[in-house]
Amino acid sequence: MTGQPERLSCGNHAVTYILPLYRGQPGELDNLPRYLGEVLDWAAVMVVDGSPPAVFEQHARLWPAGVDHRPPQHACLNGKAAGVMTGLAAAHTELLVIADDDVRYTAASFRRMVGLLETADVVRPQNYFTPLPWHARWDTARTLLNRALGAYFPGTLGVRRSTLLAAGGYDGDVLFENLELIRTVRAAGGTEISAPSLFVARLPCSARHFLGQRVRQAYDGFAQPWRLAAELALLPAAVLGWHLRRRLLAAAGLLAIGLAELGRRRSGGRAVFPPSSALWAPVWVLERAVSAWVAAVLRLTGGAPYGGGRLKTAGHSLRALRRRHRAGSPTQASVAPPGTPLTRAAAQIR
Numbered sequence: 499m500t501g502q503p504e505r506l507s508c509g510n511h512a513v514t515y516i517l518p519l520y521r522g523q524p525g526e527l528d529n530l531p532r533y534l535g536e537v538l539d540w541a542a543v544m545v546v547d548g549s550p551p552a553v554f555e556q557h558a559r560l561w562p563a564g565v566d567h568r569p570p571q572h573a574c575l576n577g578k579a580a581g582v583m584t585g586l587a588a589a590h591t592e593l594l595v596i597a598d599d600d601v602r603y604t605a606a607s608f609r610r611m612v613g614l615l616e617t618a619d620v621v622r623p624q625n626y627f628t629p630l631p632w633h634a635r636w637d638t639a640r641t642l643l644n645r646a647l648g649a650y651f652p653g654t655l656g657v658r659r660s661t662l663l664a665a666g667g668y669d670g671d672v673l674f675e676n677l678e679l680i681r682t683v684r685a686a687g688g689t690e691i692s693a694p695s696l697f698v699a700r701l702p703c704s705a706r707h708f709l710g711q712r713v714r715q716a717y718d719g720f721a722q723p724w725r726l727a728a729e730l731a732l733l734p735a736a737v738l739g740w741h742l743r744r745r746l747l748a749a750a751g752l753l754a755i756g757l758a759e760l761g762r763r764r765s766g767g768r769a770v771f772p773p774s775s776a777l778w779a780p781v782w783v784l785e786r787a788v789s790a791w792v793a794a795v796l797r798l799t800g801g802a803p804y805g806g807g808r809l810k811t812a813g814h815s816l817r818a819l820r821r822r823h824r825a826g827s828p829t830q831a832s833v834a835p836p837g838t839p840l841t842r843a844a845a846q847i848r
Contacts, residue, residue, distance in 0.1 A: 512593065513542070513595060514543075514585070514590070514595070515544065515595050516546065516585035516597070517597055518578045518599075531560045533602060534562060534565055538564050538565070540603075541608070543564065545565055547569060548570050548577050568588065569584075571587070574671050575670065575807065576672060576675045576804070576809065586662060592659050593658065596657065597654035598653035600703065601654045601698060601700055607623070614696070615656045615658060619690070620679070621657075622651065623697070623698050624645070624697050624698065625641070626697055627702045628701070635774065636708075636781055639775060643758050646764065668682040673714070673718060675813075677813050681815075682819055684816060694767070697769070712785060717812055720812035729790040732790070736750075736787055750783075756776075762775060
């Protein structure tokens with residue numbers, strides 16, 4: 499593990515880039531080390547790595563000089579939250595950019611993120627996939643529908659360290675951890691900026707990993723009950739439409755495409771989302787119609803599989819978090835004493 503890196507500036511600001519990481523087996527990191535070398539020109543870089551010791555050591559040899567590489571020191575069920583909370587405690591800058599390992603900023607998008615943090619406590623940009631294999635186009639339809647509804651949650655956030663610390667951190671025993679972070683900041687009185695025109699690239703996962711995420715992403719709906727209710731209604735509505743009037747299903751498919759196209763056109767989205775993306779919307783809606791019910795069964799049987807265990811709570815409501823903040827209750831993410839081994843679930847950052 500290297501020491502705390504020298505704080506680097508982006509404009510007039512000092513920023514820390516926090517990257518939670520987990521790899522279960524030794525292997526290549528693609529272009530991640532080279533990318534982090536670029537990020538070092540804009541910010542201090544901290545990689546919180548929950549990988550097994552042998553993999554951790556392999557990673558340490560790959561990072562460019564100046565990367566702060568350390569294991570998680572927070573014990574919680576969501577490994578990514580453990581990484582973020584470790585970075586939050588260790589960082590020495592007010593402005594933080596938290597990003598998954600598949601996120602790829604450019605210098606311009608990073609500067610804009612930092613600029614938005616001048617007037618906000620948390621900033622939510624817009625991810626887009628590049629390149630676009632078939633499963634990334636499928637998932638892009640989800641992105642477009644969420645853009646149309648104003649409810650997209652990316653794999654990267656900008657946050658003010660003092661605000662999140664004042665809130666006591668955020669609960670790391672939830673599945674939808676980025677929504678939990680945003681709501682925690684808001685519950686503590688912080689301001690949020692949703693920036694649908696701040697486009698940040700994201701590398702697509704493998705097709706196998708994509709298929710494995712379908713039910714887990716549906717389970718996130720338990721943090722948004724009204725949305726979950728609508729998704730649970732999709733399958734009965736589809737079955738009823740099939741038996742009564744199949745033209746209704748065709749009309750519903752066209753409606754989904756139209757809504758996705760609205761999301762594509764919103765806030766300059768046509769610059770990064772190709773026209774064919776909206777055509778995948780009916781496929782995604784059908785997928786969610788089925789996976790929402792599978793998620794409901796998982797909820798009744800102990801929660802969503804995660805890191806070798808189960809996570810039952812998707813996220814807390816804003817009202818519940820405000821009550822917790824007023825009461826001064828601590829979050830579920832607690833600091834583990836140095837050298838304390840974390841549980842397998844806590845160490846795995848997905």
